Amino acid sequence: MHIVDGALSTPVVVAGAALAAGGIALGLRRLDMDRMPAAGVLSATFFVASLIHVPIGPSSVHLIMNGLAGIVLGWVAFPALFVGLVLQAVFFGFGGLTVLGVNTVTIALPAVLAALACRRGVTHPDARVAAVWGGLAGALSIALTTAAVALVLTLSGEAFVPAARLVFVAHLPVMAIEGLLTAAAVFLIHRVRPDLLGLFTRPAVAGEGA
Amino acid sequence: MSDLLNGHAAAGGAAGAGPRALDPRARIVAVVSFAVTVVALTTFGALGAALGLALGAMAWARLPAGPTLKRVAVMDGFIVLMILMLPFTVPGQPLFTLWGLTASLDGVLRALEIALKANAIVLMMLALAGTMDAVTLGHALSRLGLPDGLVHLLLFTVRYIAVLGDEYGRLRTAMRARAFRPRNSHHTYRAFGYLVGMLLVRALERSERILEAMKCRGFDGRLHLLDALRFRRADALFAGLWGLTLAALAWIEVAHGAAF
Known part of the structure; x- marks a missing residue:
């Protein structure tokens, strides 16, 4: 779902960059000394996760897991996913340079919004309930991401509307899969390290327990 | 795959060859200015020249042509759908008909324009920025x-x-x-x-x-970046030539536009 250079109109590119800068600034404000290593290592984890391919029908898709990133990282998902996109663009040639801002917003903003919407459910004492809400957040963030990509394309020109619609429909199975995976991941984290689910939602400096 | 996953730095090739000898900051600024310029271009003469420049940079950086172009082709895979649909969705002079759908000349040109821009920028990025190791990229971005x-x-x-x-x-x-x-x-x-x-x-x-x-080990929330980034005469020369190159692209754009 990377958008490439040259496809979008200038106002869309500029607005995307401004929004991304705002989100990144919000995320950076939550990064204190104690949580910087955790943010970096988790950001690396989501980078690695995005290289995992899972089977879907006769083909396979790579994971995005932005819903889970939103649940675990909160607003820090913005700078973390931005870093991932920069590395992918520069070293893998995926995506583009002028569209980095737009790509960051279309991936990170849905992640943050979906996680905020499902925040209560994900931290529910019952792991099963939490898993259902996690799955919802995972599917919702992919739905919002494809909708955002479609919107960005549509804003750049009427000619993109059919392509935008197709992008959305083509991602319906991806939503289902990401939802299932996120639900399972939240279930496991809930059982093993529940504090991971609220690590970056605490605003102040958090003392280390262990 | 990339060196990012192997854990060792320096993306191949001799450290002192081609763009690798230049200040990373100069290379980053060069790529960004190239991308902004190319995105603004509209004529095929200028876009062709930009793609030529990017291919030249790839050769200059001694990137292996096969794997590099394959990587760019992967990126093209992301957009191929959009590119293929554009001829049929942009209104304009009909060019050919496929399965009852009419492709317009304007649509084909628009698709070609996007493909040229995207490929030129990605190639230039891989040649100038992708050839530095990731830690150097971080240091250079910090200095910028x-x-x-x-x-x-x-x-x-x-x-x-x-x-x-x-x-x-x-x-x-x-x-x-x-x-x-x-x-x-x-x-x-x-x-x-x-x-x-x-x-x-x-x-x-x-x-x-x-x-x-x-x-x-005394971590107080700051990483002290120790590096020896220096802007040398070769970098100034590169920057000057780069400015001239971008100006030449703009000139082709204007001259070509006038001829249309």
Whole structure:
């Protein structure tokens, strides 16, 4: 779902960059000394996760897991996913340079919004309930991401509307899969390290327990 | 795959050859200015010249043509759908008809324009920026004014991608040892979900050890970036030539536009 250079109109590119800068600034404000290593290592984890391919029908898709990133990282998902996109663009040639801002917003903003919407459910004492809400957040963030990509394309020109619609429909199975995976991941984290689910939602400096 | 995953720096080739000899900051500014210029171009003469320049840069950086172009082709795979649909959705002079759908000349030209821009910029990026190691990229971005927090996050991420990649490899090996084979089943998706969850848990536990180890060594929230980035005469020459090149692209654009 990377958008490439040259496809979008200038106002869309500029607005995307401004929004991304705002989100990144919000995320950076939550990064204190104690949580910087955790943010970096988790950001690396989501980078690695995005290289995992899972089977879907006769083909396979790579994971995005932005819903889970939103649940675990909160607003820090913005700078973390931005870093991932920069590395992918520069070293893998995926995506583009002028569209980095737009790509960051279309991936990170849905992640943050979906996680905020499902925040209560994900931290529910019952792991099963939490898993259902996690799955919802995972599917919702992919739905919002494809909708955002479609919107960005549509804003750049009427000619993109059919392509935008197709992008959305083509991602319906991806939503289902990401939802299932996120639900399972939240279930496991809930059982093993529940504090991971609220690590970056605490605003102040958090003392280390262990 | 990339050096990011192998964990060792320096993306191939002699350190002193081609663009690798230049100041990373100059290379980053060059790529960004190139991208902004190319995105603004509209004539095929100028876009062709830009793609030519990018191919030239690829040769200058001594990137192996096959794997590099294959990587660019992967990116094209992302947009191929959009590119293929454009001729049929942009209104204009009909060019040909396929399955009852009419492709317009304007649509074909628009699709070609996007493809040229995207490929030229990605190639230039791989040639000038992709040839530095990721840590150098972080240092250079820091010197160019990127906020400290973002640079630190980038450096941490770069440092641990290979480590977490290995962790992922171990978990996959453990799954294979239990005869796990991915297929289209609920079981597969749940197993992959647990895999990602476990990866995150292990990442968190590792980060706690990292923080403690760093605190023992006097970490106070700042990473002191030690580097020897120097803007030399060769970099000034490069910057000057680069400015002239971009001006030439703009000139082709204007001259070509007038001829239309």
